[in-house]
Amino acid sequence: MNRRGGWDGIPSSVTASITAALGVAGSVEVQATRGTSSEFVGKLSAPGELDPVFVKIVMDKVPGDLAMFLNETELARRLPALMPAIVETGEHRLQYPNQPPGPLYSWRVQEWVPGRTPGPDIAGADVERMASLAARLTPSTLHLAGAVSLHSVQELATKHFTQWRSLEKDPRLALNLQSEVGKWAFARRSQLANLEARAASAVAGSHLVHLDAGPHNVIFGQNPEDDRFIDWVPGSGPEWVTLVHSVLFVAGRRRALDPAADIADLHAILRAKLDDAGIDREKVVSYLVGLAGFAMHGPGRQDVPPSFLVADLEGVLAFTQAELAHLEPDPPRSTPVRLAGRLRDRVSGVFRRSQ
Incomplete structure (x- = not known):
């Protein structure tokens, strides 16, 4: 020893x-x-x-x-x-x-x-x-539930990467994101291809922060088949900022949720919003997974409290702003926190126009 x-x-x-x-x-x-x-x-x-x-x-x-x-x-x-x-x-x-x-x-x-x-x-x-x-204890054998046959961690993580990337390419959402979030944040989306390319090796264990089936990394749905695994790929950094903006944009409003009681409700809200816009509901889960992963696994940050959950959208934006200030010497004029109110005010109309 x-x-x-x-x-x-x-x-x-x-x-x-x-x-x-x-x-x-x-x-x-x-x-x-x-x-x-x-x-x-x-x-x-x-x-x-x-x-x-x-x-x-x-x-x-x-x-x-x-x-x-x-x-x-x-x-x-x-x-x-x-x-x-x-x-x-x-x-x-x-x-x-x-x-x-x-x-x-x-x-x-x-x-x-x-x-x-x-x-x-x-x-x-x-x-x-x-x-x-x-x-x-390998990614191919670690599952999220004992009695329920779910995808392996590798399959599930790959699915999340590809699904939310696919959703992002949907022209009805992409056009709105570019106009609302701004070209500076919108341009970062191209970097997500690098995350996708690294996904397989990361899930295999070379880059992941962890593969953890602990409570802070599992979102339980109303049914066992709705359980979701979340994780964070270190070094991905600001590429995920756009994802945070996207989820806020899609959600349409901030909700002070009790995570234990209302996380499924937030899923339903996002699914309904995108379904109304003609976007695949299943893909919305990947946005939630990404946001939760961002909120709870900020790269290299030790000062994010465990209660920093998907429900805390204002906190996510504040954290994003701090990350941008750290990573960018000259941040864009429209910071995440300034964008928050504008996005919440205008999102309903934007979604109506996108249909």
Whole structure:
């Protein structure tokens, strides 16, 4: 075992990655859940570490924002049990970033480092078990629900890329986007082809922040077949800004939603809007997936709270504005926040004209 500080001897570089993984971004390559949905296993590529680190994180209490979004019973019913027991090596109490003062959430972190000599507290059988687990946890075998046969992660992610790109090319929407969002943001859409080209390798594990079937990455629909996986491809950066604008534009209005009760309603609103305009309803889900992924997995950002959900459109726009200010020395005159009110005011008429 590597013992260079950190939580109970776990390296500080590893704990930094764990902290990021529990928040909104990180370098977790694969995660899975077990039993009551409170246990996670991840392959962490920590800065300064030569070998990946496999950890198991046991969540003793569901944070309030996640509990409001999805309850533990629902998670237990829908997510498969993929992970065997691993020897426990430490414990840490962590408060989510940007949360008001309140109770901490207890996590037990369990570590195994492939390629190094196991410590005395990890038996050979456990090392073999972890090696077997690592071989099984691949994108082609990780599914979002135990009792429901869904697309594999790779198929689902590829579907999302191609579907919302296809929707974007719809002339009834594209013309409105160009006039309402502006040529500066509209021009960025061409960069999305690069994301599509990288999708297959990213899903295979070389570029994804994580493949995580945890509660913050799954949007449960009214029916199991409507469950959706969301994730973020690091390095995609401002190409996704246009997607955020597009969703706001399509939604037509801002709604203060209770994620647990009304996320399906937001799906219905968007589907109805685009269906009225003659656009395929199924493709709208990809817009929602993209927006949720943007909101909860801003690239390299540690200051986005876990409650930053699809319902918080004003927050998405503010976050987008901050990203643009960081990435662009001379931002366009029409910033995302300025655009928000104008888009909301005019979107109904635009959709009527698009029919």
